[in-house]
Amino acid sequence: MKFTEDHEWLRAEDDNLVTVGITEHAAKELGDIVFVELPEIEAMVAHGDEVVVIESVKAASDILAPLDGEIVEVNAKLTENPGLVNQDPLGAGWFFRIRVDDIAVLDDFMDEDEYQDHIA
Amino acid sequence: MDDRPSAPLRRLPLHDLHMAQGARLVPFAGWEMPVQYEPGVMAEHLHTRSQASLFDVSHMGQILLRPRDGMAHLALALESLVPADILSLPEGRQRYALLLDDAGNIRDDIMVAHRGDHFLVVVNASMREADLAHLQDALGPQAEEAHARALLALQGPAAATALAALLPGVESMRFMDSRALPWQGADLWISRSGYTGEDGFEISVSAARAEALATALLAHPAVRPAGLGARDSLRLEAGLCLHGNDIDRTTSPVEAALSWSIGKARRTGGARAGGFPGADRVLRQLDLGPRRLRVGLRPEGRAPMRAGTALAGPSGHAGHVTSGTFGPTVQAPIAMGYVDATLAAPGTRLLGKIRGREHPVTVAPLPFVPPSFHR
Structure with missing residues (x-):
């Protein structure tokens, strides 16, 4: 698993797919998540695009696309149960799967130790 | 702020x-x-x-008002700043009141308690200094911070x-x-x-x-x-206003649906009618109805509709949201805002724009959760 400076986690899957979610640290900082707006399937997104909107009781926040690619799947369970992001951010609370051209792009991101240093 | x-x-x-x-x-x-x-x-x-x-x-x-010439005299002096009935406030009771400006709009919302030989006034944090100065302008050294x-x-x-x-x-x-x-x-x-x-x-x-x-x-x-x-x-x-969001120097007590805090004695025909800042406008709004009104709002779906969201009705602009969140007890998004008085009836359907997209929102009675006060 790899991590971005914006507190997203990236997990490489087969077929150049990457699953994206937010870290426990980010979920805790955001507080109780009450609404998640997910991207459209088949949307082409570029690094830095706003792809997910998260609303907590307090405020709205954006999740930016960490990579260039095509959205191939979203976690529809979050629409009915956005609290999954707080309960299981690294598992059932994932946001979307994106198809990249070259899975080697993940090498540029932090590993777990580096991320732990980043939030320390 | x-x-x-x-x-x-x-x-x-x-x-x-x-x-x-x-x-x-x-x-x-x-x-x-x-x-x-x-x-x-x-x-x-x-x-x-x-x-x-x-x-x-x-x-x-927390501001103390200590009378120079007796509590009744001080109550009447305080009534020159608020439309609440302070004179009839019994010892050992507290009342909600609004400090108004000369246009009849809301400077602050306060609590006034009659504590026997003085009043205790509790004011909003952002208004501490301003309210103390305002009270001292009217009441002199009778007003001092606790x-x-x-x-x-x-x-x-x-x-x-x-x-x-x-x-x-x-x-x-x-x-x-x-x-x-x-x-x-x-x-x-x-x-x-x-x-x-x-x-x-x-x-x-x-x-x-x-x-x-x-x-x-x-x-x-x-x-x-x-x-x-x-x-x-x-x-x-609970349908309660946040000063600075839902009530401020652009909203009158009648528009803010806080007319209940205007004492009967202070209304047209009352024993001490008027005599507070902006009384002409406020009492006229009471008689004729305001042009816009604070209402409850229930956005459809789960996305909160935040403060500042513009609201549209059948003929265009209808008002705006002043507070909005997800209600943990209601388990749905809830909001309050000001809408044109013709669109203020519960059940009226409006549209609010969230991130560029129109979302249906329905005018709802306040409060969203019934109070459980010990009356």
Whole structure:
């Protein structure tokens, strides 16, 4: 698993797919998540695009696309149960799967130790 | 809001206790305030509705009005600033009042308690200095800040039991009663009131004894600390206005649906009709109806509709949202805002734009959660 400076986690899957979610640290900082707006399937997104909107009781926040690619799947369970992001951010609370051209792009991101240093 | 960005934040008397309780602190109206504790806003909100929560609201101002020429004279002088009936406020009772400007718009919303030989006025944090100056302009040295006092709010269905464990007898107080009681040598000024829609108490205590009192209250198994985040979602579910959001110098009491706070004696035909700032406009609005009105709003779906969202009706612009969140008890997004008076009936369907997309929103009666005051 790899991590971005914006507190997203990236997990490489087969077929150049990457699953994206937010870290426990980010979920805790955001507080109780009450609404998640997910991207459209088949949307082409570029690094830095706003792809997910998260609303907590307090405020709205954006999740930016960490990579260039095509959205191939979203976690529809979050629409009915956005609290999954707080309960299981690294598992059932994932946001979307994106198809990249070259899975080697993940090498540029932090590993777990580096991320732990980043939030320390 | 504090408009001096470089001014150092003021610390609450209970700062160390909040830190020990795991509070997350944020700047609010010039104060370093607990916004939430470890359980988070949602859990703190729900705990308040099912048990009891302790809120530190010491950032609010406490102003004493001591009469020079008797309480009735002072009550009449205060009535020159507010449309509430202060003269009839009995000893040991508290009343909600609005400080108005010359246009009849709302400077601040305040609580006034008749404490026998003086009034205690509680004002919003961002208005402490302005309100004190405003009161002193009208009342001279009769108005002075109560120095070095903390203010705690104990709110929820278990509040009376928890407070009575320290202060036997408080359970007999009724909603908006005000009483002074000694506790371990401290002089507590207690009212049965709050801003969550729940039964509860607001307790003024000297800063020196605040930590001992808070610690004793938190020792009760039903009581947990709660922050500003939960206070905001609780008050919105209860349909209560946040000064600076829902009421300000652009809104009149009638538009804000706070006409109930205008005393009968202060209305047209009353014993002391008018005589408050902007009375002509406010009383005319009372008689003819305002052009716009504060209403409850229920957005469709789950996305909160936040303050500032523009609302559209059948013929274009209809108003705007002034407060909006997700109601943890309602389990749905809730909001308040001002709409054209012709569109203010519950059930009226409007559209609000969230992130560029139109979302249906329905005008709803306030409050969203019925109050459980101990009347």
